[in-house]
Amino acid sequence: MPVGQDVTRIRVQVLEQMIARGQVWSRMADEYGVENPSPPWKSSLDGICDALDREGSTLPLLARRDEEDRLAEEVYPALPFPENQLVALAHSLIARKIIDESELADHIAEVRARLEAGG
Secondary structure: OOOOOOHHHOOOOHHHHHOOOOOHHHHHHHHHOOOOOOOHHHHHHHHHHHHHHHOOOOOHHHHHHHHHHHHHHOOOOOOOOOOHHHHHHHHHHHHOOOOHHHHHHHHHHHHEEEHHHOO
């Protein structure tokens, strides 16, 4: 997908399904008795964004930030920060076919299974 193409027009079902389940950190933390207000994946997200910004060829910084803002406002307005940042990045990478939606769905299922087995 060329930079500048409108990613807000691309639907990503796996992300839509995840959002429909209400999987935001505040709710999940309450459900599992976690007191840390920061999600455990936030530092990984920051690292991924830093690496993408330094590399610059996969998803240029300004394009990533512009898409993040547009997706958060137009496609995922119900999500709080930092979930909207995480979902916007996944959406952009799927739209560019850098990550595969079905592989992401498989990873989400694996994490869900581990979480439910431990809960």
